[in-house]
Amino acid sequence: MRLLRFGLCFAVLLLVAAAFFVVLSRQPVIAGVEAPPRSAFDQTLIEKGAKLAAIGNCYSCHTTRGKADYSGSRAIPTPFGTIFSANITPAPGTGIGRWPEEAFRRAMREGISRRGEHLFPAFPYDHYARLTDDDLHALYAFLMTRTPVESFTPRNALPFPLNKRWPLAFWNVAFLDKTPFQPNPQQSDAWNRGAYLVAGLGHCGDCHTPRNLFSAEESSRPLEGGAESEGWVGPALNTASPAPVPWDEAHLFTYLRHGWADQHGAAAGPMQPVVTALARADDADIHAMATYLAAQQGPVSTERQQRASAALARAAEVKPPAPAAGEELGATIFAGACASCHTGSAAMVPPHGINLALSSALYQPEPTNAIQFVLRGVQPSGERSGPLMPRFADTFTDAQMAALLRYLRAHYATAPPWHSLESKIRDLRQRKGPL
Amino acid sequence: MTCRHPAEAGPSRRGFLAGGGALIVSFSLLPRFAAAQAAGQTGPALPGSLAKFPMLDSWVRIDANGAITVFTGKAELGQGIKTALIQLAAEELIVTTEAIDLVTADTARTPDEGYTAGSHSMQDSGTAIRNAAAQARALLIDAAATRLQVPGDKLRAENGMVIAEDGRQLRYGELVGDQILHVQASPQSVFVDPSRYRFIGKPVPRVDIPAKVTGGIAFIQDMRLPNMAHARLVRPPSYGATLSRLDTAAVEHLPGVIKIVRDGSYLAVIAEQEYQAIVAMRALETAAHWDEKPGLPDSATLFDTLAGLPAQQVPVRDDPIAIPPNARIVEASYRRAYHMHGSIGPSCAIGLSENGALTVWTHAQGVFPLRAALTELTGLPRDKVRCIHVQGSGCYGHNGADDAGADAALLALALPGRPVRVQWMREQEHIWEPYGSAMLTKARAALSPEHQIIAWDYTVRSSTHATRPGGAGNLMPAWYREKPLTQPVPKPLPLPEGGGHRNAAPIYTIPSARVMYEFMPAMPLRVSALRGLGAYMNVFSIESFMDELAQAAGLDPVDFRLNHLSDPRAREVVTRAAERFGWLGFSRTPGTGRGFGFARYKNLAAYLAVAVEVAVDRESGQVRMVRAAAAVDSGEAVNPDGIANQIEGSILQSASWTLYESVAFDRTRIASRDWSSYPIMRFPAVPDRIEVQVVERPGEPFLGTGEAAQGPTAAAVANAVADAIGVRLRDIPLSPAQVKAAIGV
Amino acid sequence: MITLLVNSALHKLDIDPATPLLYALRNDLSLNGAKFGCGLGQCGACTVLVDHEPVYACLTPVAALEGRPILTIEGLAENDKPSPLQQAFIDEQAAQCGYCTAGMVMRAQALLDHNSIPTEAEIRAYMEPNLCRCGTQVRVVRAIRRASQPAREAAEASLPR
Numbered sequence A: 001m002r003l004l005r006f007g008l009c010f011a012v013l014l015l016v017a018a019a020f021f022v023v024l025s026r027q028p029v030i031a032g033v034e035a036p037p038r039s040a041f042d043q044t045l046i047e048k049g050a051k052l053a054a055i056g057n058c059y060s061c062h063t064t065r066g067k068a069d070y071s072g073s074r075a076i077p078t079p080f081g082t083i084f085s086a087n088i089t090p091a092p093g094t095g096i097g098r099w100p101e102e103a104f105r106r107a108m109r110e111g112i113s114r115r116g117e118h119l120f121p122a123f124p125y126d127h128y129a130r131l132t133d134d135d136l137h138a139l140y141a142f143l144m145t146r147t148p149v150e151s152f153t154p155r156n157a158l159p160f161p162l163n164k165r166w167p168l169a170f171w172n173v174a175f176l177d178k179t180p181f182q183p184n185p186q187q188s189d190a191w192n193r194g195a196y197l198v199a200g201l202g203h204c205g206d207c208h209t210p211r212n213l214f215s216a217e218e219s220s221r222p223l224e225g226g227a228e229s230e231g232w233v234g235p236a237l238n239t240a241s242p243a244p245v246p247w248d249e250a251h252l253f254t255y256l257r258h259g260w261a262d263q264h265g266a267a268a269g270p271m272q273p274v275v276t277a278l279a280r281a282d283d284a285d286i287h288a289m290a291t292y293l294a295a296q297q298g299p300v301s302t303e304r305q306q307r308a309s310a311a312l313a314r315a316a317e318v319k320p321p322a323p324a325a326g327e328e329l330g331a332t333i334f335a336g337a338c339a340s341c342h343t344g345s346a347a348m349v350p351p352h353g354i355n356l357a358l359s360s361a362l363y364q365p366e367p368t369n370a371i372q373f374v375l376r377g378v379q380p381s382g383e384r385s386g387p388l389m390p391r392f393a394d395t396f397t398d399a400q401m402a403a404l405l406r407y408l409r410a411h412y413a414t415a416p417p418w419h420s421l422e423s424k425i426r427d428l429r430q431r432k433g434p435l
Numbered sequence B: 001m002t003c004r005h006p007a008e009a010g011p012s013r014r015g016f017l018a019g020g021g022a023l024i025v026s027f028s029l030l031p032r033f034a035a036a037q038a039a040g041q042t043g044p045a046l047p048g049s050l051a052k053f054p055m056l057d058s059w060v061r062i063d064a065n066g067a068i069t070v071f072t073g074k075a076e077l078g079q080g081i082k083t084a085l086i087q088l089a090a091e092e093l094i095v096t097t098e099a100i101d102l103v104t105a106d107t108a109r110t111p112d113e114g115y116t117a118g119s120h121s122m123q124d125s126g127t128a129i130r131n132a133a134a135q136a137r138a139l140l141i142d143a144a145a146t147r148l149q150v151p152g153d154k155l156r157a158e159n160g161m162v163i164a165e166d167g168r169q170l171r172y173g174e175l176v177g178d179q180i181l182h183v184q185a186s187p188q189s190v191f192v193d194p195s196r197y198r199f200i201g202k203p204v205p206r207v208d209i210p211a212k213v214t215g216g217i218a219f220i221q222d223m224r225l226p227n228m229a230h231a232r233l234v235r236p237p238s239y240g241a242t243l244s245r246l247d248t249a250a251v252e253h254l255p256g257v258i259k260i261v262r263d264g265s266y267l268a269v270i271a272e273q274e275y276q277a278i279v280a281m282r283a284l285e286t287a288a289h290w291d292e293k294p295g296l297p298d299s300a301t302l303f304d305t306l307a308g309l310p311a312q313q314v315p316v317r318d319d320p321i322a323i324p325p326n327a328r329i330v331e332a333s334y335r336r337a338y339h340m341h342g343s344i345g346p347s348c349a350i351g352l353s354e355n356g357a358l359t360v361w362t363h364a365q366g367v368f369p370l371r372a373a374l375t376e377l378t379g380l381p382r383d384k385v386r387c388i389h390v391q392g393s394g395c396y397g398h399n400g401a402d403d404a405g406a407d408a409a410l411l412a413l414a415l416p417g418r419p420v421r422v423q424w425m426r427e428q429e430h431i432w433e434p435y436g437s438a439m440l441t442k443a444r445a446a447l448s449p450e451h452q453i454i455a456w457d458y459t460v461r462s463s464t465h466a467t468r469p470g471g472a473g474n475l476m477p478a479w480y481r482e483k484p485l486t487q488p489v490p491k492p493l494p495l496p497e498g499g500g501h502r503n504a505a506p507i508y509t510i511p512s513a514r515v516m517y518e519f520m521p522a523m524p525l526r527v528s529a530l531r532g533l534g535a536y537m538n539v540f541s542i543e544s545f546m547d548e549l550a551q552a553a554g555l556d557p558v559d560f561r562l563n564h565l566s567d568p569r570a571r572e573v574v575t576r577a578a579e580r581f582g583w584l585g586f587s588r589t590p591g592t593g594r595g596f597g598f599a600r601y602k603n604l605a606a607y608l609a610v611a612v613e614v615a616v617d618r619e620s621g622q623v624r625m626v627r628a629a630a631a632v633d634s635g636e637a638v639n640p641d642g643i644a645n646q647i648e649g650s651i652l653q654s655a656s657w658t659l660y661e662s663v664a665f666d667r668t669r670i671a672s673r674d675w676s677s678y679p680i681m682r683f684p685a686v687p688d689r690i691e692v693q694v695v696e697r698p699g700e701p702f703l704g705t706g707e708a709a710q711g712p713t714a715a716a717v718a719n720a721v722a723d724a725i726g727v728r729l730r731d732i733p734l735s736p737a738q739v740k741a742a743i744g745v
Numbered sequence C: 001m002i003t004l005l006v007n008s009a010l011h012k013l014d015i016d017p018a019t020p021l022l023y024a025l026r027n028d029l030s031l032n033g034a035k036f037g038c039g040l041g042q043c044g045a046c047t048v049l050v051d052h053e054p055v056y057a058c059l060t061p062v063a064a065l066e067g068r069p070i071l072t073i074e075g076l077a078e079n080d081k082p083s084p085l086q087q088a089f090i091d092e093q094a095a096q097c098g099y100c101t102a103g104m105v106m107r108a109q110a111l112l113d114h115n116s117i118p119t120e121a122e123i124r125a126y127m128e129p130n131l132c133r134c135g136t137q138v139r140v141v142r143a144i145r146r147a148s149q150p151a152r153e154a155a156e157a158s159l160p161r
């Protein structure tokens, strides 16, 4: 419902504004060039670009399973319809093979294609605007040395007027902040590097910052928690973080490096491919991002400290909490389905999952992520080691799952009950994507 | 109302103990020296396991009602041995396969054929049974000739009867009266002529498969004896940990708990129902406190550690080596991580201590050696301990089966009068099974200007590949009891089969070679026999190196091998695999490559060559085997489809080891505790197709096959990866990280 | 008291409602098909169908199963004849040790129930949760294709010429 209202509002405003911006929306075409040969780029530059591309996770959106790397066409679901990612291999016909570096820079910073068309902000150029010339140069070198593969991108499936590109000019004027990254001299190098990566290439805000009516990130509330996207909610990474134990640098590093952290849980949903991509980034950059993100948690107040100690104490309990009247089903399901992994050891080592008193998902204001964990689990990615949780979508009915989550929320998170849990489960169950 | 039917559909205890009466110690089961002594004679060597158990009725018995029972000391491990042995017996006795009742490894009933391991079953037991059956047929015909007063060559055996030309018939049952099978075997048998084979060489469906696809009782895990109790173990969290504190109060009163068994640091719980045992085990786990010591090597520098450990030098081949000055020298070294057996079903056993006697149902590969170990462990006399093999999940070597047998024995003794079933949990199997040893090899060779190998120098370094019980000191539960046993210091297995040096000697024609086995008595991680033993790594190394030499010589890898192979049977499998694969016409698309591997298992068993195609994902570094084509020469192929099935499985398993697997650990604990921390091949990575050609060799001796593809596949995969990315990888597993590092960006 | 509807027969069991279905099937109902492989939802050896969907019996407490139809491998056969899928596994000899096999058959059955003519890729993707250590996967895929052959042929026959 809310999404629909946004959509309508957006549409009307755009129509009104349309006339004014038609002219403004015109952007010059940049002439195509012969694709530069591999020898045009220094090997160390390409390697630098590869690591940056890992942090940006270009791969995930620009690769369709079973198709050539970076050849695009992956369907990206947005609240308004489906957008297909571009082919960013250096194929001259359908990729970026004829793009001079200038065109690449403009696309990354302003969201405008070589031909002068506006790109949809599903491509996070609002973040990439922060990037330095040097880094863009390295990324360009990396992409231009991929294997060129001709592959047409399907037409986006968007309703009018969202399928038109000219209204994006309005969006850019209103929301695109083109100022490059400004380091904060008060802070350490690691902090600054982290800030640069988080705000820029990492585009963490894409999921973790709230958006306004026009689907633009609210710059005044960075990393304060995003809305639902792809069926998951990016939790707040700042002082509003729902994590019962405040994140610190070490845990953030482990999480980003290995996909799970003791005291917090496992990366799942859209965060899983992010971690997979980060595997190719340098430790130093991951430490930097962890440093910056840890700092966003702010100084830990006494109140938070107490909450953390209480959660850790609950996690140290050997026995699962006793259910209150009416909660027996939830507790029984926990004992038969969850206990073999989620009790017995406070430490999160295979095959032990996290003790749920520490699971961030149970503390979030919305049940979305907790439901998704139970519905879809955490699936292995190929033959790599990493967290694995089975899916329970077919094991439990909506009512049973709701009973389980109510029990967990009440006793592990000791938080107020979630509303309309069952209908939310029903809704998420119906979502597309691998269940 | 309760409607629980504890064992209604299950077999009865009597069923499982059948045959435990009069036949228990029969004369026929005395080993050869005793039997020979008794018979007062010695003779020429008898074929297969007949050499050890020469009496025909150790192998084949026929009742007065005509029922035929065949005995083997080998066990069905899922390799299909039962079917192959039944085929042989039915062929030579001229009956249907349904007419044969096969009894497998049971210390009270069958000959002692040691372990079912090393691809020996057909050579040992198959040979014995075939000869015994053929000779039994001859004796039956002789007996009929006497009775019917016609010459033997006017009689034929058919369908359980001996039939004369005039139509008179005598059933086998009528002919066995005077214990005619209770005689010594002779060295020669007359086999059924290959032109008249009804079963040998035919893809007879496996006898055990229908039960496995319909939910029949097929495994030891499915056995439920009346009044059976269920046990679960609480294992130490790491090697050598000791139980320092334990408060059992909260556990004792949990529903169904019968007994908590503690003996030093050995801890278990027995309950009425299985789930009750599991709940109690979990509670006990949290109540137990352990002292742990960091006793493991640093995994980051594992191979440096191994290279520095003391080792015993075992020469395998030691020719004088002279290298002419115009020779080209090529060198390389290879490494292999620890691998798991990773049986899908955790180990299980049932023990019953009753009237001073102990029976253990086990899926161990050697019931006789296990009996010896349990005798030592429990102090019971040998004739009071019986071990019966019941199939378990595929084991691929020495996994937790024997230890579980020891658990069952100890727990049965703690609860006499009731069968006690114990099954390990997943993480217990992962942590406590003995792994396949990590290994290092070094190869150096000289090429003549004519591109022939003229000298060869090879070293393999490994911990042992055999810590099977025989002695109780190799049973893991024995290490944690109040009065612990320590594991004996291992010794290198003898050649020609060898352990870490199995297949260390190249089979190629090489004028002078030096091959050294550096045997490390120490085992930083618990290790023992894993499918192929050292052959997996030696063949991987030799066959990778052959490709490196071929490359140095500028020759096609298949041609280069053929240039060094004289044995026509070897040449045939190499040529056939290459042809079936389409070696010459292979078109290489970006990211794909082809690779070849060949070996004769143990240099004396089956010949196997395999060619594979791989696809390398440049972005992730992940490798997938796309297809494989193999050719195998197993001597006479009793069940070609059974052989193909095993080889397909072996190829997939070896590809999984080679591409994806290594046991992870920190300084104290094994970190590979489940399938998330020790991933193996999953469906999407499975090759599109595997083709196996079985060379027909009617009348030739059987050549062990079950492990033959492990090494060649590993090498073929590595060679294909090298072909695809242009860089040679020499460390197993060929992980994405290694691939990425090799190809760069 | 828990009532389970297994292979169309009702059973009343007096067991802890948290007991995973696997133990109830094996020990209380003597149905051996579903196996204990990991107890962690990682291997699929325990797969059975609940409400026509594959679930891990090792992680499904019986309390969650009141009134929901459960199908195990023992329920596939009709009149003691192996079902077409079971027969396809036999025909392809798609087992070695066979410990994983019943779980494979059950997951494959669910696939065919939803999609009678799966492609090779669909088979592999759907079967991903199930592990086999003996390496029978190529034969398992073949068995599933064989079982879907009649449906495939029927679909082809009904295509306009």
Ligand code: FES
Binding pocket: C035, C036, C037, C038, C039, C040, C041, C042, C043, C044, C045, C046, C047, C056, C057, C058, C059
């Ligand atoms: S036993 Fe249930 S998934 Fe492994």
Ligand code: FES
Binding pocket: B078, B344, B393, B394, C095, C096, C097, C098, C099, C100, C101, C131, C132, C133, C134, C135, C136
């Ligand atoms: S057949 Fe043995 S695990 Fe699959």
